[in-house]
Each structure stands twice: as C-alpha cells, then as structure tokens.
Amino acid sequence: MTTNALLMWVVCVLAGTAAFLWAVMAWPLRVAQAASSRFALGNVLFWFSLLLSQQRGAAPSWWTWAVSDLFGIAAFVLLREGVQHLFELGPARRVPLLAFAVCAIAYASLPPQASSTFAYTFLYSSAVALLAGGLVEQVWRAARREFNPWAGLLLAAPFALLTAVMLLRLFSLLGQHNEEVPADGLAMLWSFVLLTLLMNLSLVACVVARLLIIIRRQGEHDALTGLPNRRQMERRLQQELARAQRHAGAGCCVLLADLDHFKRVNDQHGHDAGDAALRHLAACWLPRLRTEDLLARWGGEEFLLLPQTLPEQGAAMAERLRAALAEQPLPWQGGPIALTVSLGLAHSAGRDRAALLRDADAALYRAKAGGRNRVVLAPA
Numbered sequence: 001m002t003t004n005a006l007l008m009w010v011v012c013v014l015a016g017t018a019a020f021l022w023a024v025m026a027w028p029l030r031v032a033q034a035a036s037s038r039f040a041l042g043n044v045l046f047w048f049s050l051l052l053s054q055q056r057g058a059a060p061s062w063w064t065w066a067v068s069d070l071f072g073i074a075a076f077v078l079l080r081e082g083v084q085h086l087f088e089l090g091p092a093r094r095v096p097l098l099a100f101a102v103c104a105i106a107y108a109s110l111p112p113q114a115s116s117t118f119a120y121t122f123l124y125s126s127a128v129a130l131l132a133g134g135l136v137e138q139v140w141r142a143a144r145r146e147f148n149p150w151a152g153l154l155l156a157a158p159f160a161l162l163t164a165v166m167l168l169r170l171f172s173l174l175g176q177h178n179e180e181v182p183a184d185g186l187a188m189l190w191s192f193v194l195l196t197l198l199m200n201l202s203l204v205a206c207v208v209a210r211l212l213i214i215i216r217r218q219g220e221h222d223a224l225t226g227l228p229n230r231r232q233m234e235r236r237l238q239q240e241l242a243r244a245q246r247h248a249g250a251g252c253c254v255l256l257a258d259l260d261h262f263k264r265v266n267d268q269h270g271h272d273a274g275d276a277a278l279r280h281l282a283a284c285w286l287p288r289l290r291t292e293d294l295l296a297r298w299g300g301e302e303f304l305l306l307p308q309t310l311p312e313q314g315a316a317m318a319e320r321l322r323a324a325l326a327e328q329p330l331p332w333q334g335g336p337i338a339l340t341v342s343l344g345l346a347h348s349a350g351r352d353r354a355a356l357l358r359d360a361d362a363a364l365y366r367a368k369a370g371g372r373n374r375v376v377l378a379p380a
C-alpha cells in the first residue's frame with residue numbers, strides 16, 4: 001500500500017471513529033443532541049465520501065467523483081447546522097443549501113470523464129472553502145460573545161486552517177490550467193489527517209463550551225421567572241457601587257419590591273397561582289424597563305431592581321411599575337387575581353452595599369406598614 005493510500009485510510013478511520021463517538025454523545029448520552037446527531041451524520045457522510053473517493057481509478061464514475069464529493073459537501077452543511085444549533089445562532093441555512101444545490105446541479109451536468117475532474121475538484125474545493133469559512137464565522141462569533149476573543153480564535157482556528165487549505169488547493173488548480181487533476185500530494189493528505197482530528201476536537205470543545213454556558217446561565221438565573229438571581233444581582237450591585245464611587249456624585253439607586261399578601265394568593269388559589277403571580281410580575285415589568293436596568297428575583301416574593309437613574313426618576317419609575325401591576329391582574333382559572341406590590345427605594349449617596357440594602361428594606365417596611373401598594377423613598 002502506498003503512503004498516500006495509507007493516509008487516506010487514516011482519515012477514513014478518524015472520520016468513522018468520530019462519527020461513532022458523536023452518535024454515542026447524541027443518543028445514549030443525549031449531550032447536545034441536536035448538534036451531536038448532526039456532527040455524527042456529518043462524519044458518516046464524510047467517511048462515505050472518503051471510501052468512495054478511495055475507489056477512484058483512471059476512468060472517473062458518478063459514484064467515485066460526483067456522489068463522493070456531494071457527500072463531502074453535505075457533511076460540511078451538517079457541521080454548520082450542528083454549530084448553529086449548539087450556539088442558538090438562529091437559522092442561516094440559505095447559503096449552505098444553495099452551495100450544495102449549485103454543486104449538485106453542476107455535478108449532474110458534468111459527464112463522468114477524465115476532463116471533468118478539474119471542474120469536480122474546483123467545485124468541491126470552492127464549496128468546502130465557503131462552508132468552512134462559514135464555520136469560522138459562526139464559531140468565532142459565538143465563542144467571542146459567550147467567552148472572549150481568544151476562545152473564539154482558538155475554537156475557530158481548525159476551520160480557518162481548512163478554509164486556507166481548500167483555497168490553496170483552488171489556487172494551485174487555477175495555476176495548472178489543465179483539465180486532468182493529479183491526485184492530492186502527501187502534504188495535502190497529511191493536512192486532511194490533521195484537520196479531521198482538529199476539527200472534531202474543536203467541535204468537542206464547542207460542546208463543552210455550550211455546557212459551560214448552560215451551567216453558567218442556570219447558576220445566575222432564577223428557574224421560575226427566568227430573571228437574574230440573587231447571586232448575579234450581588235455581583236452587579238458591587239459593580240454598580242464601584243462605578244458610582246469612581247464617578248463621584250453619580251450614585252446608584254436600589255429598588256426593593258415585595259408582592260402584597262402573597263401568602264393569601266398561595267392559600268386561596270394554590271401554589272401554582274403563586275408561582276404564576278411571580279412570573280406575571282416579571283412579564284409585566286420587563287417590557288417597561290430599559291436594557292440597562294437590571295431586575296432580579298431577590299428571594300421568595302421579593303424583587304430587586306437596579307434602575308440606572310437618579311432618586312427622583314427612580315421614584316417615578318417605581319410608581320409606574322407599581323401602577324402597571326395594579327392595573328394588570330393575573331389571569332387565572334377561577335377569575336383574574338388582583339396583585340399589588342410595595343416598593344422601597346434607596347440611593348447610594350456614599351452608602352456601602354449593606355447600608356444601601358438596609359435603607360431600601362426599611363423603606364419597603366414603611367410602605368407595607370403604611371398600607372401596602374405604594375412606593376416609599378428612603379431619606380437621603
């Protein structure tokens with residue numbers, strides 16, 4: 001067996017093993033199933049494509065060229081779909097499917113003969129370069145958004161290398177100006193071995209990154225309302241206080257809100273109604289906040305809001321939120337349930353975290369003692 005043939009078999013074994021391991025991830029383990037199943041299928045198609053291309057002889061046939069190449073292109077369409085699912089990047093199927101369709105039509109119109117191999121190789125390399133380039137963009141965008149540019153760079157690197165290899169192959173083809181394409185050289189085959197390995201490792205790293213994102217989200221969000229939880233709010237509060245200190249005079253407002261007679265909602269309508277009331281408050285308030293205002297579930301039926309305003313505007317905002325909830329009862333089976341909320345507002349003005357929260361809590365207590373369904377501003 002020649003070294004070239006041996007290297008092709010190594011790529012086959014790598015793709016086959018990767019397909020098997022992705023299938024294990026997708027089905028028995030159910031880890032990132034939508035993405036893992038596409039990665040498994042992508043590797044299977046790539047494996048078939050390689051097996052068919054191994055049979056290429058002096059006389060090209062549909063199977064060993066057209067079908068083999070189309071399987072290879074479809075494999076990359078699936079890898080792109082998988083990455084899209086993994087990072088919830090939204091549908092972007094048009095370009096990959098169009099690339100596949102254009103290649104399929106072109107392959108169908110080319111007769112399987114030696115003079116077509118130039119066009120086959122040209123089409124295959126262009127399509128794979130385009131699809132791998134898309135993978136670079138997707139992985140880079142997602143990893144940079146969720147982690148940092150370094151993570152984006154490292155995870156996207158194998159796909160960038162593949163794009164470069166395919167472009168190199170294209171340029172060397174263009175330089176040849178001849179219709180019959182010689183078999184890939186040793187350097188190209190070695191790069192296929194390495195890239196098959198590196199791309200699958202990068203995809204594994206993408207899945208691990210995805211799991212980390214989920215764990216991080218769960219650790220920082222309240223499962224019932226989907227709002228940031230106390231842990232995230234504590235961190236943001238510290239950041240806000242540090243920012244307020246740096247910009248002397250800026251200060252920072254804290255608004256503590258507590259649903260009124262919430263125990264009664266639970267007792268009269270059941271715990272599910274209580275849960276729905278908490279979600280209802282979040283749904284009622286979120287559209288009324290600006291993106292920079294952070295609303296969190298502080299615990300039980302208490303919510304903490306960090307409005308990016310001065311105390312007077314903060315008080316007006318609290319009043320608007322109070323009125324909004326009072327005007328929007330919770331729709332429930334036995335009839336709408338009226339909900340009201342009491343709010344305590346405090347402004348940092350040189351106070352530390354503990355004093356600020358204590359003041360907001362004291363203001364809230366006064367709002368409750370004063371008859372509920374009202375806003376009380378802590379003294380400056």
Ligand SMILES: Nc1nc2c(ncn2[C@@H]2O[C@H](COP(=O)(O)OP(=O)(O)OP(=O)(O)O)[C@@H](O)[C@H]2O)c(=O)[nH]1
Binds near residue numbers: 264301
């Ligand atoms: N359904 C539901 N109830 C909760 C949750 N967390 C806390 N509670 C309930 O919230 C109720 C809070 O009751 P209290 O602290 O007496 O307050 P309240 O009835 O709202 O009275 P005031 O605050 O004085 O107006 C308790 O019955 C808790 O069991 C939750 O996640 N879901």
